[in-house]
Structures are given as C-alpha cells and as structure tokens.
Amino acid sequence: MSLLEIKNLHASINGKEILKGVDLKINKGEVHAIMGPNGNGKSTLASIIAGKETFDVTQGEIFYNEKNIMDLPIEARAAEGIFLGFQYPVEIPGVSIANFMKTAINEQRKYKGLDPMPAKEFLQLMEEKKKVVEMTAKLANRSVNEGFSGGEKKKNEIFQMAMLNPTLAILDETDSGLDIDALRIVASGVNALRSPENSTIVITHYQRLLDYIVPDFVHVLFEGRIVKSGTKELAYELEEKGYEWLRGL
C-alpha cells in the first residue's frame, strides 16, 4: 500500500518555478533515495512534503496514507508521522533540546487525544535515544543546535527522529559533513527505524551512504522533475557518468 504519493507537483517561489511536475510513489516499508545536482529542487520537495508554506504550490497533490494532505498544516503532518531531517538544522537559542522534545512529543500526543507523556517515561526515552546516536549529556543540555558543529547538528536530527518515531522520515543530506563513524551511527539509527510500516526518503549526493542505508529505489531529481528512477545500481551509474549524462534523457 502506498504511504506517500506525489502527483504532478509544481511549485514556485517569487514567480520562479522550481518543481515542474514531480511524480513519486512510496510504498510502506520502502527506502527511496533522491539524488540530483545542486539547486535542482530536492530540499524544496522535502520541505513541501513537510508542509512549508513559503512555496506556492501551483499544481498537483500529495497523498499520505491515501489522504490528500495539501491542506494539513505543518504540525499536523508531523503528528501524522512525517519527519523532516533538515539539510540545514536551525539554531534555537534559549530552548533546550529536552524542552524542545518534550513540547514536541506532548503536542503530538495532544493531537492524537493522548495525555502528556509522564516525566519519568520521557527521561527514560531521552536516555535511550541519546545512546542510539551516541549523543553526550553535555550536548543534550545545550540550546537546540546553538553553536553545534555541522556533524553534531546532523546527529541531533537523527536523535529527534528517534525520539519522535515517525512513519515517514525524509532525511535531507543528513550524511553531508559526517565523519565515517558518525555516518555509521546515523545509518544504524535509520536502519533501526526500518519496519514494514515505515518508509524513508534519503536525499544525498554520495553513493557511499547507500552502502549503509540500502535503498529499494533511487530517483534523480533534475531541473525540477524526476527524470530517472531505478534500483541502487543507478547510484553507481550516476557516480560514474555525472549529471551531464542526464541531459540526453
């Protein structure tokens, strides 16, 4: 059954069209990789799935769990299980990671009609998930992403993903800027989440990540459209031939 289905999505900003008819279908349990040259719309697509309102969606629709979600606000999509790991995680001075996660979890529970998570349970969850990404206590006590190194920010994204346990995770270049150990940690975090019910989209420039997180499908987003889809071998082919090769397609 499909978890996410995007049909003929067109989006623009300031009158400039960035997505020019994206079609994509992701079934439950699948991992999809999206690759493509810089500035061709990968992050735009990811943030529109998450509900970002700064883009004008001029045409097309997004279905999640077979429901049209175009009118769902950002937070409702999150509560429905969509998670976006940001390419550029945002610094929030003055808000601790614990407070941030507690608020997020409890607001998601409220959306589902559940009571807030008991404090003890929350702390246990924090401890458990910190271990998954090998996050130090020192880091966890700081303000969200403030002064974090590039790699620490990415780890924090995976930590949040583990805390929120999403159904659809979209990881936008979570691998860039990670050292080889961190990459392994991040990949195992993602793999731990894999289940027949959950799906993942990884956006990446490097075939290397796909050795750790083995995708079922690879898509190439080029000039606002998915111009080619295939299996993991496509990633090797791209690495070899470069993106210019796509022009002919």
Next chain:
Amino acid sequence: MEEIKKALRPRDEDFQGFSCNIPQLKTNRIIQANGFYSERNSVDKKDLDNVIVCSLDDAKKYYSDLIKNSEIELESLVEEGVFVFVPANKEVEIPLQMLDVIKAEEPILIQTNNIVILGENSKLILIHCDDSINNNKSVSNNSTKIFLDKNSNLEYYKMENISNHASIITNTSFVLKDSSELKTFWLSLNGGDIKNNLTIDFEGEYASAELNGLYLTDRDQVVDNKVTVNHNKPNCFSNQLYKGILDDSAKANFQGHVYVAEKAIQTVAMQNNKNILLTDKATVNTQPFLEIYNDDVKCSHGATIGQLDDNAMFYLRSRGISERSAKMLLMYAFCNDVLIKASLEELKERLADIIKRRLHGELSTCDNCVLHCSTPDLAFEIDLSKV
C-alpha cells in the same frame, strides 16, 4: 497642606492583605497605597534587623544627617515616599519588597519620592512593584534615588504591572561609589503608558552596573525606556541589555545614552537593545548612543528589530509543535537571556511564570489585580465587569 494630605490619604484597611506574594520567597513588604506609605500594612520594624524603613517625612526629621552623607539631594516639592537605609556591613538576608499599589475610585494623580541608601559593604535585594488593583485612570510620577556606598551590592528588580488605563513615570537614579555592584532588572509587563528614566552615575572607581530590561506590550500600550549611564570615573563597567516584544499596535522607545568622561579611562560599556515585532502595526524606535571622550575604553552598542524567525517557526512546527506554541517558545527563549540574569532562584521562577502568562495573553483576563497572582489572602471585592 496637611489638611489636603489627610484627605487624600487612603484608609489603611483598604490596602490590608495586599501581598503580591512570590511563592517560596519570603520578603519584607513596604506598602505605598496611592502614593502614601502605609506603615500599618508594611513590615514590622522589629523584623527589620537594623535596617531603617520609614516615611520620607520622618526621615527628614530623624535621619537628615544620613541623607546628607549620602550625596543625595533632597527635593522638597514632593514629600510623600519611603526612606530605606541599610547600615554599613549589613547583608540583608530577606529581600525588601516595595509595593506601590494603586486603588482609586476615581482618576488619581500620585507623586512619590523614595530614597534608598546602602552603607559601605552592605548588601540588599530590593523588589519594587507597581500594581493597580482596579482599572481606573491614574498617573503616577515616581522618583527613586538610590545611593550605593563603597563596596555595597544591590539587586534591584522593578516590576510594572499596572492597568491599561494607568500611566507611570519613573525617574530612578543610582549613584555608585568605589567597587559597588548594581544589578537592575526592569520588567515592564503591563500598563497604559510607561515611561522609565534610569540614570546611573559612577562616582567611584571599579564599580559595575548590569542593567537588564524586558518589555512585553500589546494593544496600544506605550513603553519608553531612557537609560543614561555616566562614566564619570575610571575603571567602571556597565552593560545594558534591553529586550522587547511588541504585539498589536504597541509602541516602544529605547534611548540609551552612555557618556564616558575624559578622565574615565579603562571604562567598559556595552549597550544592546533587541526587539521583536509581532505585527505590522507595532513600532519601535531605538537610539543607542555613545558619547566618549577618551581612547582608553571598550564600548559597544547595538540594536535589532525583527520578526519571529520563519525558519525557526518551520523547524519547531515540523516537529509537531503548534504554531501558537512555537511562537510562545521562541518568544520565551527571546526573553530568557534577560531572565537568567536574575540570581534569586525563587524570583527567577516567579518571573518566568509571569512572563509565560504574559506571553499567553493571560493578563487581560485576570480577576483580582491587573496581574493575576492568585493570592488567596487578597481581601478586596473586585468588580469583574471593569477588568
């Protein structure tokens, strides 16, 4: 004159029980009711442990030499007010809480003149609150002169929670002698029109002043802060951090003036004013200004005016946090770096709570004084229709 004063002075009973509690924190209260020192409702002198608290009238009679020694000039025009004196070497354990309470059946003009003197090596926490109990028109004009003798230490918290029909003008000046330390925390929470004039005069060396301010305004409230820091002597330190959040068509002005005299070498002076505008109609006018007459100084100033960060909003909401809560988190975080400067844990919690309530817009729906403090010992009949 005496006759008029007698006629204006409210009955002590009317202000009985007004406490404005800070949970978990014991304070000694000094109540001024409609501008008149209410001895009966204030802390018992026996409990003051050598600290002097009395009306200004009495101070002139009995303690004029103390006032003279402190370099504070008396203005004779306004006679109502309180006098506080902390003797040398005295570390006052229980914070003093000055409560300027307005409860008027008809429009009222209030003039007060306070004097606070800290002797050498003494230490005090002073919490100065402005509260109005009902929503009638009032104008209060307050002058508070504070003298910090050598090596003394003062934390001064000002909390302004008055009704939307009340105006206050505060003129507060601090004189700092050698090695004295001052920390102010100016919280303008609610009021029709608030004007704060704060002046710091360094009259000794190696003294320091940390001046923090926070104004949270909405509807058509106006908050003006004018902060003047005069570095008249060498080797002193001052740091101003004023932050504001403005909603609806509220207005704020910040005028910061740092003066560094020619002989005031090795001065460190910093000044920062940051604002968030929540609407297009809210306006801020900020003028940080440095006036420096020597080269051997370290000075900086800055001002920002902005909206809540869209990227941060998207980030928070993408984790499932509602738009309203995300705004609240960001606003609270914005206030937080001022808040953390408060050193008393109980007070910090109280302030955090007040700020949260204020950001939730709860003040206009409260049911006893303008700030809903849930004080069960408050003994007034409140007309809810006016609140």
